Amino acid sequence: MLEAAKVARQKGMKVVALTGADGGKLAPLTDILLAAPARETPLIQQIHICLYHFICAEVEARIAPDTERQKNS
Numbered sequence: 001m002l003e004a005a006k007v008a009r010q011k012g013m014k015v016v017a018l019t020g021a022d023g024g025k026l027a028p029l030t031d032i033l034l035a036a037p038a039r040e041t042p043l044i045q046q047i048h049i050c051l052y053h054f055i056c057a058e059v060e061a062r063i064a065p066d067t068e069r070q071k072n073s
Helices: 002-010 024-029 041-063 065-072
Strands: 016-020 032-036
Touching (some): 002 024, 016 041, 024 032, 041 065
16 A cells, blocks of 8 residues: 555556545555544544545535435435
C-alpha cells in the first residue's frame, strides 16, 4: 500500500485511504485519510463497511439524484 500511494502521488493522482487508528505510515502519503478510530481489525472492518455504504450512497445521489429520489418515494 505504501508503494502504491507513493507511485500514485508521483503520477499526480489523489490518494484516499481507509485505515485504522492513526493511519500509520500511510497517513502522510494520503490526500484524504478515513481512519477508523480503533486498533482491533474486526472493529476497523465494521467501520469501513459503514463508510463504504455511505460513500456509495453519496456517489449515487450525486450521479443520479432523480433516481435516488424515486427510490425514496
